[in-house]
Amino acid sequence: MDKKLAAYLSTLYEQGRTHDAPLADRLLRLRNMTPEAAGFISLLIRAQRGTRVLEIGTSNGYSAIWFADALRDTGGSLTTVETEPDRAATARRHLEAAGVAPYATVVDGDGGEVLAAAGDSSLDLVVLDAERPAYPDYLPHLRRALTPHGILAIDNAVSHADQLTGFRSLLEEDAEFAVHLEQVGDGVLTAVRLG
Secondary structure (H helix, E strand, O other), X not given: OOHHHHHHHHHHHHHHHHHHOOOOOHHHOXXXXXXXXXXXXXXXXXXXXXXXXXXXXXXXXXHHHHHHHHHHHHOOXXXXXXXXXXXXHHHHHHHHHHOOHHHEEEXXXXXXXXXXXXXXXXXXXXXXXXXXXXHHXXXXXXXXXXXXXXXXXXXXXXXXXXXXXXXXXXXXXXXXXXXXXXXXXXXXXXXXXXX
């Protein structure tokens, strides 16, 4: 990552923290992924040479910039999904300002519906950073849409471990996935589709 992009991301992250600090209602917060978690997932994209990545939970585009930068290196593209139109518009502006807009498409909509519409074995990596109670319903679509050796990366696996217990158990009991908890940022639960 070049210094200009790193500086842009640093500023955007601090703006997000300043925005979120006084807000008691978590739904009003931007809830950006930590730089450590975003950097780790970007590394996974590069190591895998992934070209087709889906992120569910765009917010203001902070993590999408990290992923689009990695996909610029692999020749791929990101689809990132946000339910709130204002945040989706903000994410588009940030991706453009960061110089990575050609490698990302921001979709206004429901992440579960976008995942359900994905083709079989069409995604190299899926990032979940949205409403955690919805994740168990995603599992059949994740199993189908991820490529063999495709990766699922779930943020907040330590900070909100109690909200992911059920979904984590489903993944660990599923013979099609190898699962590991990475102690980076707020915790990233990773699962590789073995099929």
